[in-house]
Amino acid sequence: MIPYGTGRPLLTPVDRDGSRRTARLRRLGLGERPDASFDSFDAFADRVAEVTAAPFSIVNFIDENRQFFAGLHTPAGIRGGSALGAAAAGRGGRHLARDHGYCPHVLVRRKALVLEDVCDYPRFAGNPVVDDMGIRSYLGAPLIDRTGVALGTVCAVDTVPRAWGRAGLDTIKLLAREFVVQIECREGGHR
Template sequence: MTYDPTGHLLLTPVDREAPARVQRLRQLGFGERPDPAFDDFAHKLADVTGAPYSMVNFIDENRQFFAGLHTPGGMHSGTAGAAVAGGEVSRFMARDHGYCPHVVVRRKALVLEDVCDYPRFAGNPVVDEIGIRSYLGAPLIDRTGIALGTICVVDTEPRPWGRPGLETIKSLAAELIEQIHRREDGGV
Protein backbone atom coordinates (compact mmCIF):
# COMPACT_ATOMS: atom_id res chain seq x y z
CA MET A 1 0.00 0.00 0.00
CA THR A 2 1.09 3.56 -0.56
CA TYR A 3 0.43 6.52 1.68
CA ASP A 4 0.12 10.24 1.17
CA PRO A 5 2.99 11.67 3.25
CA THR A 6 0.98 14.79 4.11
CA GLY A 7 -2.33 13.29 5.18
CA HIS A 8 -1.43 9.63 5.70
CA LEU A 9 -4.60 8.62 3.86
CA LEU A 10 -4.48 5.26 2.16
CA LEU A 11 -4.08 5.71 -1.58
CA THR A 12 -4.46 3.24 -4.41
CA PRO A 13 -3.12 -0.16 -3.36
CA VAL A 14 -0.14 -1.80 -5.01
CA ASP A 15 -1.39 -4.15 -7.72
CA ARG A 16 1.10 -6.99 -8.22
CA GLU A 17 -1.28 -8.87 -10.51
CA ALA A 18 -1.49 -6.04 -13.08
CA PRO A 19 1.01 -7.46 -15.63
CA ALA A 20 -0.77 -10.84 -15.71
CA ARG A 21 -4.13 -9.04 -15.91
CA VAL A 22 -3.00 -6.96 -18.88
CA GLN A 23 -1.84 -10.11 -20.69
CA ARG A 24 -5.15 -11.86 -19.97
CA LEU A 25 -7.21 -8.84 -21.07
CA ARG A 26 -5.27 -8.73 -24.34
CA GLN A 27 -5.87 -12.45 -24.83
CA LEU A 28 -9.61 -11.85 -24.37
CA GLY A 29 -9.58 -8.70 -26.51
CA PHE A 30 -10.88 -6.50 -23.68
CA GLY A 31 -9.82 -3.17 -22.29
CA GLU A 32 -9.23 -1.08 -25.40
CA ARG A 33 -12.64 -0.33 -26.92
CA PRO A 34 -16.28 -0.07 -25.86
CA ASP A 35 -18.27 -3.26 -26.21
CA PRO A 36 -22.04 -3.23 -26.89
CA ALA A 37 -22.54 -6.39 -24.81
CA PHE A 38 -20.80 -4.74 -21.85
CA ASP A 39 -22.81 -1.55 -22.36
CA ASP A 40 -25.95 -3.70 -22.25
CA PHE A 41 -24.72 -5.31 -19.05
CA ALA A 42 -24.01 -1.88 -17.54
CA HIS A 43 -27.59 -0.86 -18.38
CA LYS A 44 -28.79 -4.02 -16.63
CA LEU A 45 -26.71 -3.12 -13.56
CA ALA A 46 -28.36 0.29 -13.45
CA ASP A 47 -31.84 -1.19 -13.88
CA VAL A 48 -31.37 -3.82 -11.18
CA THR A 49 -29.80 -1.47 -8.61
CA GLY A 50 -31.51 1.79 -9.50
CA ALA A 51 -28.12 3.51 -9.66
CA PRO A 52 -27.58 6.39 -12.10
CA TYR A 53 -24.07 5.26 -13.13
CA SER A 54 -22.81 1.75 -13.74
CA MET A 55 -19.71 0.28 -15.33
CA VAL A 56 -17.97 -2.84 -16.54
CA ASN A 57 -14.43 -1.82 -15.73
CA PHE A 58 -11.11 -3.37 -16.81
CA ILE A 59 -7.95 -2.16 -15.08
CA ASP A 60 -4.34 -2.14 -16.25
CA GLU A 61 -1.20 -0.76 -14.61
CA ASN A 62 -2.08 2.90 -15.24
CA ARG A 63 -5.75 3.33 -15.95
CA GLN A 64 -9.25 2.00 -15.80
CA PHE A 65 -11.33 1.42 -18.92
CA PHE A 66 -15.13 1.27 -18.85
CA ALA A 67 -15.82 -1.27 -21.60
CA GLY A 68 -19.43 -1.10 -20.47
CA LEU A 69 -20.93 2.18 -19.30
CA HIS A 70 -24.34 3.47 -18.30
CA THR A 71 -24.97 7.12 -17.41
CA PRO A 72 -28.24 8.93 -16.64
CA GLY A 73 -28.19 10.77 -19.97
CA GLY A 74 -26.55 7.97 -21.90
CA MET A 75 -23.65 10.32 -22.73
CA HIS A 76 -20.08 9.10 -22.77
CA SER A 77 -16.94 9.71 -24.72
CA GLY A 78 -14.46 7.25 -26.15
CA THR A 79 -11.53 9.56 -25.51
CA ALA A 80 -9.26 9.75 -22.51
CA GLY A 81 -9.48 12.60 -20.09
CA ALA A 82 -11.29 13.58 -16.96
CA ALA A 83 -14.05 11.25 -15.89
CA VAL A 84 -16.62 14.00 -16.36
CA ALA A 85 -15.96 16.66 -18.96
CA GLY A 86 -18.48 18.84 -20.72
CA GLY A 87 -21.39 16.73 -19.55
CA GLU A 88 -19.91 13.51 -20.94
CA VAL A 89 -18.44 10.67 -18.97
CA SER A 90 -15.17 9.35 -20.34
CA ARG A 91 -14.55 5.65 -20.68
CA PHE A 92 -11.07 6.14 -19.17
CA MET A 93 -10.10 7.06 -15.64
CA ALA A 94 -6.74 7.17 -13.88
CA ARG A 95 -5.94 4.13 -11.76
CA ASP A 96 -5.71 6.27 -8.63
CA HIS A 97 -9.30 7.53 -9.03
CA GLY A 98 -12.24 5.57 -7.72
CA TYR A 99 -12.66 2.39 -5.75
CA CYS A 100 -12.44 -0.37 -8.37
CA PRO A 101 -8.64 -0.74 -8.01
CA HIS A 102 -9.23 -1.55 -4.32
CA VAL A 103 -11.81 -4.19 -5.27
CA VAL A 104 -9.43 -5.80 -7.78
CA VAL A 105 -6.52 -5.96 -5.32
CA ARG A 106 -8.75 -7.12 -2.42
CA ARG A 107 -10.55 -9.58 -4.70
CA LYS A 108 -13.70 -8.90 -2.69
CA ALA A 109 -16.86 -6.89 -3.22
CA LEU A 110 -16.94 -3.44 -1.64
CA VAL A 111 -19.99 -1.62 -0.31
CA LEU A 112 -19.66 2.08 0.52
CA GLU A 113 -23.09 3.45 1.37
CA ASP A 114 -21.59 6.89 2.00
CA VAL A 115 -17.93 7.20 1.06
CA CYS A 116 -17.58 10.14 3.43
CA ASP A 117 -18.11 7.75 6.36
CA TYR A 118 -14.81 6.03 5.51
CA PRO A 119 -11.69 8.19 5.92
CA ARG A 120 -9.73 5.67 3.86
CA PHE A 121 -12.01 6.32 0.86
CA ALA A 122 -13.39 9.83 1.45
CA GLY A 123 -10.20 11.48 0.16
CA ASN A 124 -10.40 9.77 -3.22
CA PRO A 125 -10.38 12.29 -6.10
CA VAL A 126 -13.78 11.10 -7.39
CA VAL A 127 -15.47 12.52 -4.30
CA ASP A 128 -14.53 16.15 -5.00
CA GLU A 129 -14.00 16.03 -8.77
CA ILE A 130 -17.10 14.05 -9.71
CA GLY A 131 -19.27 14.10 -6.61
CA ILE A 132 -19.38 10.34 -5.98
CA ARG A 133 -20.95 9.58 -2.61
CA SER A 134 -21.91 5.92 -2.86
CA TYR A 135 -20.22 2.87 -4.41
CA LEU A 136 -21.06 -0.80 -4.84
CA GLY A 137 -18.63 -3.03 -6.75
CA ALA A 138 -17.50 -6.62 -7.18
CA PRO A 139 -14.44 -8.19 -8.84
CA LEU A 140 -14.59 -10.09 -12.12
CA ILE A 141 -12.42 -13.12 -11.37
CA ASP A 142 -12.15 -15.38 -14.39
CA ARG A 143 -11.38 -19.08 -14.77
CA THR A 144 -7.63 -18.40 -14.68
CA GLY A 145 -7.96 -16.86 -11.22
CA ILE A 146 -7.12 -13.36 -12.46
CA ALA A 147 -9.25 -10.42 -11.37
CA LEU A 148 -9.89 -8.81 -14.77
CA GLY A 149 -11.65 -5.78 -13.35
CA THR A 150 -14.99 -5.02 -11.75
CA ILE A 151 -18.61 -4.29 -12.21
CA CYS A 152 -19.79 -1.34 -10.17
CA VAL A 153 -22.54 1.16 -9.61
CA VAL A 154 -22.14 4.63 -8.15
CA ASP A 155 -24.39 7.46 -7.07
CA THR A 156 -23.94 11.10 -6.18
CA GLU A 157 -26.12 10.52 -3.10
CA PRO A 158 -25.59 8.11 -0.20
CA ARG A 159 -27.35 4.79 -0.82
CA PRO A 160 -28.36 2.10 1.70
CA TRP A 161 -27.03 -0.83 -0.33
CA GLY A 162 -26.78 -3.16 2.67
CA ARG A 163 -26.47 -6.93 2.41
CA PRO A 164 -29.05 -7.14 -0.42
CA GLY A 165 -26.88 -4.82 -2.52
CA LEU A 166 -23.79 -6.86 -1.74
CA GLU A 167 -25.47 -10.12 -2.73
CA THR A 168 -26.87 -8.52 -5.90
CA ILE A 169 -23.53 -7.15 -7.12
CA LYS A 170 -21.75 -10.45 -6.40
CA SER A 171 -24.43 -12.39 -8.28
CA LEU A 172 -24.23 -10.02 -11.25
CA ALA A 173 -20.42 -10.32 -11.32
CA ALA A 174 -20.75 -14.12 -11.48
CA GLU A 175 -23.29 -13.74 -14.30
CA LEU A 176 -20.95 -11.53 -16.32
CA ILE A 177 -18.00 -13.87 -15.79
CA GLU A 178 -20.11 -16.70 -17.20
CA GLN A 179 -20.86 -14.54 -20.25
CA ILE A 180 -17.14 -13.81 -20.67
CA HIS A 181 -16.32 -17.53 -20.47
CA ARG A 182 -19.02 -18.39 -23.04
CA ARG A 183 -17.64 -15.71 -25.34
CA GLU A 184 -14.10 -17.06 -24.94
CA ASP A 185 -15.33 -20.59 -25.67
CA GLY A 186 -16.92 -19.40 -28.91
CA GLY A 187 -20.49 -19.20 -27.64
CA VAL A 188 -22.70 -16.15 -27.46
Protein backbone atom coordinates (compact mmCIF):
# COMPACT_ATOMS: atom_id res chain seq x y z
CA MET A 1 0.00 0.00 0.00
CA ILE A 2 1.20 3.51 -0.70
CA PRO A 3 0.02 6.38 1.48
CA TYR A 4 -1.23 9.48 -0.25
CA GLY A 5 1.43 11.97 -1.14
CA THR A 6 4.43 10.04 0.18
CA GLY A 7 5.19 7.76 -2.76
CA ARG A 8 6.52 5.05 -0.44
CA PRO A 9 4.82 1.99 1.01
CA LEU A 10 3.44 2.02 4.53
CA LEU A 11 4.78 -1.10 6.18
CA THR A 12 3.33 -3.02 9.07
CA PRO A 13 6.09 -3.48 11.66
CA VAL A 14 7.92 -6.79 11.81
CA ASP A 15 6.37 -9.00 14.46
CA ARG A 16 9.08 -11.16 15.98
CA ASP A 17 6.69 -12.62 18.59
CA GLY A 18 3.99 -13.76 16.13
CA SER A 19 4.46 -17.51 16.47
CA ARG A 20 4.79 -17.29 20.26
CA ARG A 21 1.65 -15.14 20.44
CA THR A 22 -0.30 -17.47 18.16
CA ALA A 23 0.63 -20.47 20.31
CA ARG A 24 -0.37 -18.60 23.48
CA LEU A 25 -3.70 -17.53 21.96
CA ARG A 26 -4.42 -21.14 21.00
CA ARG A 27 -3.59 -22.37 24.51
CA LEU A 28 -6.03 -19.79 25.87
CA GLY A 29 -8.69 -20.67 23.28
CA LEU A 30 -8.65 -17.12 21.88
CA GLY A 31 -8.32 -15.55 18.49
CA GLU A 32 -9.61 -18.24 16.19
CA ARG A 33 -13.38 -18.17 16.38
CA PRO A 34 -16.06 -16.85 18.68
CA ASP A 35 -17.66 -18.97 21.36
CA ALA A 36 -20.23 -18.29 24.06
CA SER A 37 -17.69 -16.57 26.32
CA PHE A 38 -17.06 -13.93 23.68
CA ASP A 39 -20.27 -12.18 24.76
CA SER A 40 -18.27 -10.94 27.75
CA PHE A 41 -15.67 -9.55 25.31
CA ASP A 42 -18.41 -7.63 23.48
CA ALA A 43 -19.61 -6.36 26.86
CA PHE A 44 -16.08 -5.17 27.62
CA ALA A 45 -15.91 -3.41 24.25
CA ASP A 46 -19.23 -1.75 25.13
CA ARG A 47 -17.67 -0.55 28.37
CA VAL A 48 -14.61 0.83 26.55
CA ALA A 49 -16.90 2.76 24.20
CA GLU A 50 -18.87 4.13 27.14
CA VAL A 51 -15.80 5.17 29.15
CA THR A 52 -14.05 6.80 26.18
CA ALA A 53 -17.26 8.15 24.57
CA ALA A 54 -16.10 6.58 21.29
CA PRO A 55 -18.52 5.21 18.69
CA PHE A 56 -16.36 2.14 18.04
CA SER A 57 -14.24 0.00 20.34
CA ILE A 58 -12.51 -3.30 19.86
CA VAL A 59 -10.89 -6.10 21.84
CA ASN A 60 -8.50 -7.37 19.21
CA PHE A 61 -6.39 -10.55 19.23
CA ILE A 62 -3.67 -10.66 16.60
CA ASP A 63 -1.98 -13.79 15.30
CA GLU A 64 0.70 -14.11 12.64
CA ASN A 65 -1.70 -13.50 9.74
CA ARG A 66 -4.77 -11.57 10.85
CA GLN A 67 -6.63 -9.69 13.50
CA PHE A 68 -9.71 -11.04 15.26
CA PHE A 69 -12.23 -8.68 16.85
CA ALA A 70 -13.17 -10.81 19.84
CA GLY A 71 -15.02 -7.87 21.38
CA LEU A 72 -16.67 -5.24 19.22
CA HIS A 73 -18.84 -2.21 19.89
CA THR A 74 -20.47 -0.20 17.11
CA PRO A 75 -23.14 2.46 17.30
CA ALA A 76 -26.69 1.21 16.88
CA GLY A 77 -28.12 1.48 13.42
CA ILE A 78 -24.95 1.55 11.31
CA ARG A 79 -24.04 -2.13 11.21
CA GLY A 80 -24.24 -2.19 7.42
CA GLY A 81 -23.01 1.37 6.90
CA SER A 82 -19.30 0.91 7.50
CA ALA A 83 -16.70 -1.82 7.40
CA LEU A 84 -16.53 -1.90 11.22
CA GLY A 85 -20.31 -1.98 11.33
CA ALA A 86 -20.33 -4.78 8.77
CA ALA A 87 -17.92 -6.72 10.97
CA ALA A 88 -20.39 -6.43 13.82
CA ALA A 89 -23.25 -7.76 11.72
CA GLY A 90 -21.98 -11.31 11.96
CA ARG A 91 -19.37 -13.20 13.91
CA GLY A 92 -17.80 -14.44 10.66
CA GLY A 93 -16.91 -10.89 9.66
CA ARG A 94 -14.72 -10.16 12.66
CA HIS A 95 -11.38 -10.70 10.95
CA LEU A 96 -9.17 -8.02 9.47
CA ALA A 97 -5.92 -8.27 7.54
CA ARG A 98 -2.83 -7.87 9.69
CA ASP A 99 -1.62 -4.85 7.71
CA HIS A 100 -4.82 -2.85 8.31
CA GLY A 101 -5.22 -0.48 11.21
CA TYR A 102 -3.02 0.63 14.07
CA CYS A 103 -3.33 -2.28 16.49
CA PRO A 104 -0.42 -4.20 14.90
CA HIS A 105 1.79 -1.15 15.59
CA VAL A 106 0.67 -1.06 19.24
CA LEU A 107 1.29 -4.79 19.53
CA VAL A 108 4.85 -4.68 18.20
CA ARG A 109 5.76 -1.48 20.08
CA ARG A 110 4.18 -2.90 23.26
CA LYS A 111 3.08 0.66 24.10
CA ALA A 112 -0.17 2.55 24.00
CA LEU A 113 -0.74 4.77 20.97
CA VAL A 114 -2.78 7.95 20.68
CA LEU A 115 -3.59 9.35 17.24
CA GLU A 116 -5.89 12.33 17.68
CA ASP A 117 -6.08 12.79 13.90
CA VAL A 118 -4.46 10.01 11.89
CA CYS A 119 -4.11 12.38 8.94
CA ASP A 120 -1.57 14.41 10.94
CA TYR A 121 0.83 11.43 10.83
CA PRO A 122 2.10 10.51 7.35
CA ARG A 123 3.17 7.10 8.66
CA PHE A 124 -0.43 6.29 9.60
CA ALA A 125 -2.55 8.41 7.25
CA GLY A 126 -2.15 5.98 4.34
CA ASN A 127 -3.47 2.97 6.23
CA PRO A 128 -6.42 1.30 4.46
CA VAL A 129 -8.71 1.83 7.49
CA VAL A 130 -8.73 5.57 6.78
CA ASP A 131 -10.42 5.17 3.39
CA ASP A 132 -12.08 1.77 3.83
CA MET A 133 -13.56 2.35 7.29
CA GLY A 134 -13.41 6.11 7.77
CA ILE A 135 -11.14 5.95 10.82
CA ARG A 136 -9.77 9.37 11.78
CA SER A 137 -8.85 8.93 15.45
CA TYR A 138 -7.34 6.02 17.39
CA LEU A 139 -6.61 5.24 21.03
CA GLY A 140 -5.18 1.80 21.82
CA ALA A 141 -3.10 -0.17 24.33
CA PRO A 142 -1.51 -3.63 24.24
CA LEU A 143 -2.85 -6.62 26.16
CA ILE A 144 0.30 -8.03 27.79
CA ASP A 145 -0.42 -11.15 29.81
CA ARG A 146 1.36 -12.66 32.82
CA THR A 147 3.80 -14.52 30.54
CA GLY A 148 4.92 -11.27 28.92
CA VAL A 149 3.23 -12.02 25.59
CA ALA A 150 1.35 -9.16 23.94
CA LEU A 151 -1.81 -11.01 22.87
CA GLY A 152 -3.58 -8.13 21.17
CA THR A 153 -5.00 -4.73 21.92
CA VAL A 154 -7.97 -2.88 23.28
CA CYS A 155 -8.82 0.28 21.38
CA ALA A 156 -11.34 3.03 20.80
CA VAL A 157 -11.73 4.66 17.40
CA ASP A 158 -13.72 7.49 15.92
CA THR A 159 -14.57 8.75 12.46
CA VAL A 160 -13.71 12.33 13.45
CA PRO A 161 -10.55 13.73 15.04
CA ARG A 162 -10.58 13.46 18.84
CA ALA A 163 -8.53 15.20 21.51
CA TRP A 164 -7.93 12.09 23.64
CA GLY A 165 -5.15 13.75 25.62
CA ARG A 166 -3.29 12.32 28.58
CA ALA A 167 -6.57 11.33 30.24
CA GLY A 168 -7.46 9.16 27.24
CA LEU A 169 -4.04 7.54 27.27
CA ASP A 170 -4.26 6.75 30.98
CA THR A 171 -7.80 5.41 30.54
CA ILE A 172 -7.00 3.03 27.70
CA LYS A 173 -3.95 1.68 29.54
CA LEU A 174 -6.07 1.06 32.64
CA LEU A 175 -8.75 -0.69 30.55
CA ALA A 176 -6.10 -2.90 28.92
CA ARG A 177 -4.77 -3.98 32.32
CA GLU A 178 -8.33 -4.68 33.47
CA PHE A 179 -9.00 -6.86 30.43
CA VAL A 180 -5.79 -8.83 30.98
CA VAL A 181 -7.18 -9.76 34.41
CA GLN A 182 -10.27 -11.15 32.62
CA ILE A 183 -8.03 -13.23 30.36
CA GLU A 184 -6.13 -14.58 33.35
CA CYS A 185 -9.40 -15.48 35.08
CA ARG A 186 -10.50 -17.24 31.90
CA GLU A 187 -7.21 -19.15 31.87
CA GLY A 188 -7.71 -20.17 35.51
CA GLY A 189 -11.12 -21.56 34.57
CA HIS A 190 -9.65 -23.68 31.75
CA ARG A 191 -7.07 -25.44 33.90
